[in-house]
Amino acid sequence: xxxxxxxxxxxxxxxxxxxxxxxxxxxxxxxxxxxxxxxxxxxxxxxxxxxxxxxxxxxxxxxxxxxxxxxxxxxxxxxxxxxxxxxxxxxxxxxxxxxxxxxxxxxxxxxxxxxxxxxxxxxxxxxxxxxxxxxxxxxxxxxxxxxxxxxxxxxxxxxxxxxxxxxxxxxxxxxxxxxxxxxxxxxxxxxxxxxxxxxxxxxxxxxxxxxxxxxxxxxxxxxxxxxxxxxxxxxxxxxxxxxxxxxxxxxxxxxxxxxxxxxxxxxxxxxxxxxxxxxxxxxxxxxxxxxxxxxxxxxxxxxxxxxxxxxxxxxxxxx
Amino acid sequence: xxxxxxxxxxxxxxxxxxxxxxxxxxxxxxxxxxxxxxxxxxxxxxxxxxxxxxxxxxxxxxxxxxxxxxxxxxxxxxxxxxxxxxxxxxxxxxxxxxxxxxxxxxxxxxxxxxxxxxxxxxxxxxxxxxxxxxxxxxxxxxxxxxxxxxxxxxxxxxxxxxxxxxxxxxxxxxxxxxxxxxxxxxxxxxxxxxxxxxxxxxxxxxxxxxxxxxxxxxxxxxxxxxxxxxxxxxxxxxxxxxxxxxxxxxxxxxxxxxxxxxxxxxxxxxxxxxxxxxxxxxxxxxxxxxxxxxxxxxxxxxxxxxxx
Amino acid sequence: xxxxxxxxxxxxxxxxxxxxxxxxxxxxxxxxxxxxxxxxxxxxxxxxxxxxxxxxxxxxxxxxxxxxxxxxxxxxxxxxxxxxxxxxxxxxxxxxxxxxxxxxxxxxxxxxxxxxxxxxxxxxxxxxxxxxxxxxxxxxxxxxxxxxxxxxxxxxxxxxxxxxxxxxxxxxxxxxxxxxxxxxxxxxxxxxxxxxxxxxxxxxxxxxxxxxxxxxxxxxxxxxxxxxxxxxxxxxxxxxxxxxxxxxxxxxxxxxxxxxxxxxxxxxxxxxxxxxxxxxxxxxxxxxxxxxxxxxxxxxxxxxxxxxxxxxxxxxxxxxxxxxxxxxxxxxxxxxxxxxxxxxxxxxx
Numbered sequence: 009x010x011x012x013x014x015x016x017x018x019x020x021x022x023x024x025x026x027x028x029x030x031x032x033x034x035x036x037x038x039x040x041x042x043x044x045x046x047x048x049x050x051x052x053x054x055x056x057x058x059x060x061x062x063x064x065x066x067x068x069x070x071x072x073x074x075x076x077x078x079x080x081x082x083x084x085x086x087x088x089x090x091x092x093x094x095x096x097x098x099x100x101x102x103x104x105x106x107x108x109x110x111x112x113x114x115x116x117x118x119x120x121x122x123x124x125x126x127x128x129x130x131x132x133x134x135x136x137x138x139x140x141x142x143x144x145x146x147x148x149x150x151x152x153x154x155x156x157x158x159x160x161x162x163x164x165x166x167x168x169x170x171x172x173x174x175x176x177x178x179x180x181x182x183x184x185x186x187x188x189x190x191x192x193x194x195x196x197x198x199x200x201x202x203x204x205x206x207x208x209x210x211x212x213x214x215x216x217x218x219x220x221x222x223x224x225x226x227x228x229x230x231x232x233x234x235x236x237x238x239x240x241x242x243x244x245x246x247x248x249x250x251x252x253x254x255x256x257x258x259x260x261x262x263x264x265x266x267x268x269x270x271x272x273x274x275x276x277x278x279x280x281x282x283x284x285x286x287x288x289x290x291x292x293x294x295x296x297x298x299x300x301x302x303x304x305x306x307x308x309x310x311x312x313x314x315x316x317x318x319x320x321x322x323x324x325x326x327x
Numbered sequence: 328x329x330x331x332x333x334x335x336x337x338x339x340x341x342x343x344x345x346x347x348x349x350x351x352x353x354x355x356x357x358x359x360x361x362x363x364x365x366x367x368x369x370x371x372x373x374x375x376x377x378x379x380x381x382x383x384x385x386x387x388x389x390x391x392x393x394x395x396x397x398x399x400x401x402x403x404x405x406x407x408x409x410x411x412x413x414x415x416x417x418x419x420x421x422x423x424x425x426x427x428x429x430x431x432x433x434x435x436x437x438x439x440x441x442x443x444x445x446x447x448x449x450x451x452x453x454x455x456x457x458x459x460x461x462x463x464x465x466x467x468x469x470x471x472x473x474x475x476x477x478x479x480x481x482x483x484x485x486x487x488x489x490x491x492x493x494x495x496x497x498x499x500x501x502x503x504x505x506x507x508x509x510x511x512x513x514x515x516x517x518x519x520x521x522x523x524x525x526x527x528x529x530x531x532x533x534x535x536x537x538x539x540x541x542x543x544x545x546x547x548x549x550x551x552x553x554x555x556x557x558x559x560x561x562x563x564x565x566x567x568x569x570x571x572x573x574x575x576x577x578x579x580x581x582x583x584x585x586x587x588x589x590x591x592x593x594x595x596x597x598x599x600x601x602x603x604x605x606x607x608x609x610x611x612x613x614x615x616x617x618x619x620x621x622x623x624x625x626x627x628x629x630x631x632x633x634x635x
Numbered sequence: 636x637x638x639x640x641x642x643x644x645x646x647x648x649x650x651x652x653x654x655x656x657x658x659x660x661x662x663x664x665x666x667x668x669x670x671x672x673x674x675x676x677x678x679x680x681x682x683x684x685x686x687x688x689x690x691x692x693x694x695x696x697x698x699x700x701x702x703x704x705x706x707x708x709x710x711x712x713x714x715x716x717x718x719x720x721x722x723x724x725x726x727x728x729x730x731x732x733x734x735x736x737x738x739x740x741x742x743x744x745x746x747x748x749x750x751x752x753x754x755x756x757x758x759x760x761x762x763x764x765x766x767x768x769x770x771x772x773x774x775x776x777x778x779x780x781x782x783x784x785x786x787x788x789x790x791x792x793x794x795x796x797x798x799x800x801x802x803x804x805x806x807x808x809x810x811x812x813x814x815x816x817x818x819x820x821x822x823x824x825x826x827x828x829x830x831x832x833x834x835x836x837x838x839x840x841x842x843x844x845x846x847x848x849x850x851x852x853x854x855x856x857x858x859x860x861x862x863x864x865x866x867x868x869x870x871x872x873x874x875x876x877x878x879x880x881x882x883x884x885x886x887x888x889x890x891x892x893x894x895x896x897x898x899x900x901x902x903x904x905x906x907x908x909x910x911x912x913x914x915x916x917x918x919x920x921x922x923x924x925x926x927x928x929x930x931x932x933x934x935x936x937x938x939x940x941x942x943x944x945x946x947x948x949x950x951x952x953x954x955x956x957x958x959x960x961x962x963x964x965x966x967x968x969x970x971x972x973x974x975x976x977x978x979x980x981x982x983x984x
Binding site: 135219220221223224225226227228229230231234238239242243246 | 690693695699724725726727728729730733734736738741742743744745746747755756759760804807
């Protein structure tokens with residue numbers, strides 16, 4: 009079956025891409041001036057320094073290190089953190105992953121829901137005051153960086169009104185507990201989703217409404233509501249459905265800046281710190297894992313697209 | 328049936344045959360594409376306001392420090408953390424430097440970085456996309472694969488890694504931010520050019536013996552400029568954002584150079600006591616990005632020939 | 636057949652569209668009637684207002700950007716269509732009056748099974764259960780000549796061939812036995828061999844249901860033997876109308892003459908170039924003062940560019956709007972003079 013071959017080919021390209029990303033990351037890190045240990049070993053005696061370098065293999069020639077790293081990757085062994093002793097990439101992902109995932113999912117759930125509702129409103133009431141308000145509102149939202157939103161919310165609702173904690177994240181019951189910590193970071197991150205999904209759905213719906221089959225539907229005597237529900241939305245959701253996985257991939261990789269503002273112990277913040285400290289193993293591991301998620305989602309999107317749009321199952325491309 | 332039968336005079340019934348052929352109509356249409364785009368843009372109040380706002384920002388960036396009579400580096404220990412006043416319109420920072428001048432300076436650098444990145448994106452994207460469309464075949468598919476691999480690299484991770492390698496300076500920032508951003512433009516240009524090559528008007532003009540230069544000049548460029556302008560308008564805000572965010576994380580430009588991101592990051596530390604130190608750079612950043620977004624929105628409508 | 640009962644009466648229909656460039660007067664005072672069981676052909680080039688007229692009859696014009704001008708009236712069985720709202724409008728569309736569009740691929744919802752697209756029409760206009768409606772959809776597909784209808788109802792439009800898709804459109808249109816069918820260039824997108832099949836299908840379904848048909852086309856050759864009457868439209872106006880044979884064999888308006896010459900014919904000398912009308916139709920933002928065809932008319936006279944011609948009546952309700960048939964002070968110089976009897980056509984001028 010051609011579909012299976014298509015999927016297998018995509019899978020092969022996926023693995024190749026991942027390999028290239030790992031390689032690129034490795035050499036970029038190797039090319040960075042200085043290394044993670046230089047700060048730590050400054051005041052240590054020569055012999056200790058030597059031992060440390062040996063422990064992390066930083067004294068070996070670059071190609072040898074490359075091969076060791078790649079072999080490790082194959083077995084899912086990313087190595088030990090240079091800065092935080094005893095921590096491995098897996099343990100960090102296990103700790104920080106759920107934090108970033110919860111934050112991202114909450115932002116997305118809230119943002120996408122509101123965004124789609126606004127987009128629907130704007131498209132159905134096209135040309136009205138509502139439409140105009142949604143357009144202005146969404147341009148306004150995408151023009152304010154997450155970062156500024158985060159600072160603003162923190163200042164007003166936590167700093168002045170004292171309704172929510174200024175910083176922090178629930179330590180127990182990581183998926184459901186401590187909602188008061190999550191309100192502001194969630195709000196700060198959801199605006200981008202609202203704006204982009206409102207615009208996406210509106211544009212997509214208007215595009216569909218201009219199609220001739222909508223005229224056919226109207227000529228059958230369907231009411232406006234029926235036309236919107238059965239014909240417009242169904243087709244207008246195709247781009248939305250294919251866009252969602254991308255959002256999902258990006259939301260899990262963490263909202264770096266929001267995590268930084270609210271001191272949330274998530275993957276994003278950790279990654280930035282690891283890069284700054286040149287914690288080679290952690291950066292390597294996180295890059296590969298995040299990229300893998302990212303690439304996998306692109307792969308899923310392709311597959312999903314062919315399921316949502318029956319036309320693509322037969323031939324490639326539109327029509 | 329007619330009430331009063333009308334008699335045509337010989338003059339009236341003089342035969343004149345086909346009056347005018349109304350030729351040259353097609354040519355007139357291609358000329359009026361830009362005119363009509365401009366006309367539509369002018370009728371869009373939001374877009375015009377945005378254009379006006381950008382001109383004002385540009386004016387302050389260029390002449391701001393001269394107008395306020397201060398400069399952005401002079402440290403004045405007696406005027407630290409002052410609230411906005413007639414002497415210091417945006418107040419002063421922790422070292423007594425005039426915030427208005429600093430914001431003008433920072434906005435200038437932010438805009439400059441964003442513009443350069445956007446230009447790199449467009450030039451590289453055009454060259455790469457053009458090459459893909461021009462060579463086609465195996466070359467095209469290999470180049471396309473490269474693009475696909477590059478875009479699978481999460482953008483922020485690449486940016487951070489490159490910043491580490493090259494160092495926290497303006498050059499590093501420029502390279503880091505534009506290292507994968509041109510991929511989208513290249514794809515769009517390739518798609519557009521390939522689509523154009525198949526269109527009837529290009530094939531017709533080729534069949535009529537138009538030289539490749541003429542085809543490129545008359546058809547390819549006018550039909551891709553729209554995409555490029557939109558690209559420019561939508562990528563500038565994202566560069567401004569990225570720059571600000573990186574600076575905020577301490578991964579942006581270093582040294583004495585100031586950008587809006589640096590100012591926001593400085594302002595954040597004094598947010599509780601001197602909120603204006605955060606407020607002014609942030610508001611200017613939002614203002615600039617908003618203007619670009621509104622202009623981009625207006626341009627999108629104006630350049631879309633279907634939006635009659 | 637009741638000769639006097641008009642099913643549809645369009646009076647002084649004027650439709651304009653607002654655009655950035657100005658107001659496009661797409662339809663400029665069109666009047667005609669359709670009797671029960673009759674087939675009317677509306678003929679003209681693209682952009683002459685045929686489709687806008689068709690959509691107006693279905694009340695499918697979006698306002699804005701479209702606008703019905705003061706005095707426009709469409710009566711269906713005596714009822715004012717343009718005044719229809721709510722329930723009455725949705726009953727009228729699809730129930731009383733149905734439309735078949737030119738490009739069936741664009742006119743069918745790509746993500747909905749063909750059967751469902753027929754079923755939703757049936758459900759909307761009857762009290763049938765879902766199951767009964769499904770069975771009826773299968774019957775309809777069988778009726779329009781689609782093999783294996785039980786299997787085909789579950790397929791998507793892109794799985795059908797062009798001709799089959801147009802049959803599906805016809806099945807949708809006839810699902811509720813409309814009294815008026817508008818076929819908007821139903822065969823233009825199809826191969827010549829399939830065109831005749833589709834037109835015959837429409838014709839036989841029309842006979843079965845006793846419906847009236849408005850057949851819209853740019854090809855006079857297609858409609859000659861199907862239509863009872865022909866209306867020729869140009870630049871938003873009807874320039875000639877009459878019984879099908881009269882218009883076809885004795886065209887009066889130079890535009891009709893030109894249209895007929897532009898139809899490819901088998902008996903044409905080989906090597907002879909197909910006739911085409913020079914120039915382009917007038918800009919309907921600023922319609923010309925005189926006859927709209929003046930700038931392209933080989934018989935154009937001085938008066939034609941200045942004043943709108945009156946309607947000249949010929950026998951058998953044949954009419955044309957052209958100055959050539961006006962009386963002249965000096966009849967001898969008339970190249971295309973008015974004849975009192977129609978023993979000779981002007982097809983060969």
